[in-house]
Amino acid sequence: MLDKLVNIDRRIIFALVAAAVVISLLMSFSLPVPATPPVMGIYDKINDMPPGSHVLIAFDYDPAAKEELQPMAIALLHHCYSRDLTVIGLTLWPGGTGLAEQALTSIARQYNRKSGEDFVFLGYKPGVASLIINMGENLYTAFPADFYGNDTKTLPALQGVESLRDLDYVIDLAAGASIETWIAFGKEKYKFDMGAGCTAVIGPDLYPFLDSDQINGLMAGLKGAAEYEVLVKYPAQAVEGMRPQSVTHALIVVFVIFSNAVFFASGGWRTVRRGPGARR
């Protein structure tokens, strides 16, 4: 009986996870989402910037990470547009252009912001580190035209910006290693303030940069996005996602505790402790 429980059919586990997600989505209950200091770092920085300041948002992700990073992008854009900041968008990922453009334009419409005047979308260019260095030296040779083919030198939104040195804040929303690249080749060389958002799985990798103040804030995973949504008073997809995420995390913890209890009850630990060559 215990052996059966130890080696339970994984389809049962899949069914329980699916049920936990569906039921928590269907049920209506709210969970507290207090803002943590890393998320507050980004919020406070944007809140303290005077209207007209230039904020660059790098949408360095593709559809696979959309569920975690697009809510962050939307919450950030609400905050930037509501504070009359000029947003410059770009992506280092070829698959990210559609999501970046969708976020930039759909939120801009809600605040009557115009492309080229109040925000600009530069699109995608290959090169990653080289592109960042190129932007650090001269933004207009890196991006002679924006995503829609307009000459960047003529865009009012970019007036006063020659290179990355002239930006007031840079935020990288990343599904990969681009935050480290932005820090190494951009922030450290061209001296701009930087914050970051990332998928939950790479969040732990970025704590050294947070501790050394190389990034002044960090939103990690859907929880980070939910905290920002609460801060900007725009609870949406990420806050909604806290219910299934919380229930699923709790369920996995129950799985781990239960499977270990069964493992010890069935005497499996004795086999492990004896091991090959151990004295009986």
Place this chain on the structure above:
Amino acid sequence: MPFLRRTVPLAICFVMGIMTAFQYFVPHQLSRDFLELMTRWDKIIAGFAVFIGAYSLFHLHYSRIRFKVAGWGYSIFVFIGAIVTLGFGLYNGGDGFWVDKNEGTMFDWIYIYVQVPAGATIFSILAFFMASAAYRTFRARTVESALLLVAAIIVMLGRVPIGALISEHLPTAADWIMGVPNLAAKRGILLGVSLGAIATSIKIIFGIERQYLGGGD
């Protein structure tokens, strides 16, 4: 022609490597112009890498179909997906590829209604496999694995709102784990990786490491 195949690339690598490394310490305008020129060259080369990537992908899947490797049927969808997307991209809503991209075409439809949900679905499926793996393999077999297990439980609960409802100390404990032991380990790994990258770069610049030239040399 070993001169063209080996000596010339090594000389280019050495000269450009030394110049680019020293450029960092020279704040003169000429130095900055040189760096900008190099980054533009690098972007052009990176653009060509897209073609090599596409060729490699199609060659791999063509071989899988040709030799009827297990699961070769899935490779057909690579070609169908690429041809359909490329076709609609070039068609550009009827205006052709020689004008700027039109909005709201089938190319956009495929991105929004096929690529985005498909990508999100694949990523979401991870939750099921992680739950299964946690149940089947996450066992306190040794003291080390027991410590890892306890840390994982604290972080998993402390990083979601339900953790604060269970105990107000859980988020604090999770933050401590992330900000102290995790940070220390990550910083050590980062330093090691960075030193390794510097050592490898120096070996490449001075021609000690020649694997990138190919030919098994």
